[in-house]
Amino acid sequence: MNLAQYQQKEMKAAKGYMHDEWAGMLTEDEDGYHFQYEESYLKQPDSEAISITFPLTSDRYDSKILFPFFDGLIPEGWLLDIAQKNWKLNPRDRMSILLKTCHDCIGAVSIRQQDEDGK
Numbered sequence: 001m002n003l004a005q006y007q008q009k010e011m012k013a014a015k016g017y018m019h020d021e022w023a024g025m026l027t028e029d030e031d032g033y034h035f036q037y038e039e040s041y042l043k044q045p046d047s048e049a050i051s052i053t054f055p056l057t058s059d060r061y062d063s064k065i066l067f068p069f070f071d072g073l074i075p076e077g078w079l080l081d082i083a084q085k086n087w088k089l090n091p092r093d094r095m096s097i098l099l100k101t102c103h104d105c106i107g108a109v110s111i112r113q114q115d116e117d118g119k
Contacts, residue, residue, distance in 0.1 A: 012095045013114040018050050026070060026111065028095040033067060036060040050109050066094045073102045073111065 011029040024037040049056050051069040083101050102111040
């Protein structure tokens with residue numbers, strides 16, 4: 001592997017669900033983190049924001065660090081230690097931890113890894 005390949009970060013993508021309804025996509029790439037609501041979700045009359053920090057909009061949210069709302073979904077303490085050991089997760093790779101541990105969160109929001117075929 002050459003230096004350019006090593007420095008290029010693979011993109012990770014996750015679907016964000018609100019009450020089991022697909023609400024938007026969270027991605028991580030070389031520019032940081034991005035969240036954008038799905039147009040079909042925005043068109044629903046009963047759609048609600050996943051957080052007060054993400055008001056309903058068709059605009060994309062961008063951040064150099066994992067958005068605090070999503071970071072707050074990640075377990076802490078002994079539960080995080082168990083997840084990191086069992087799945088051999090890098091403690092600094094917050095997106096991978098989010099993808100592995102937040103399928104069934106307490107509350108209305110859950111995170112699921114996007115399938116490789118884009119679904």
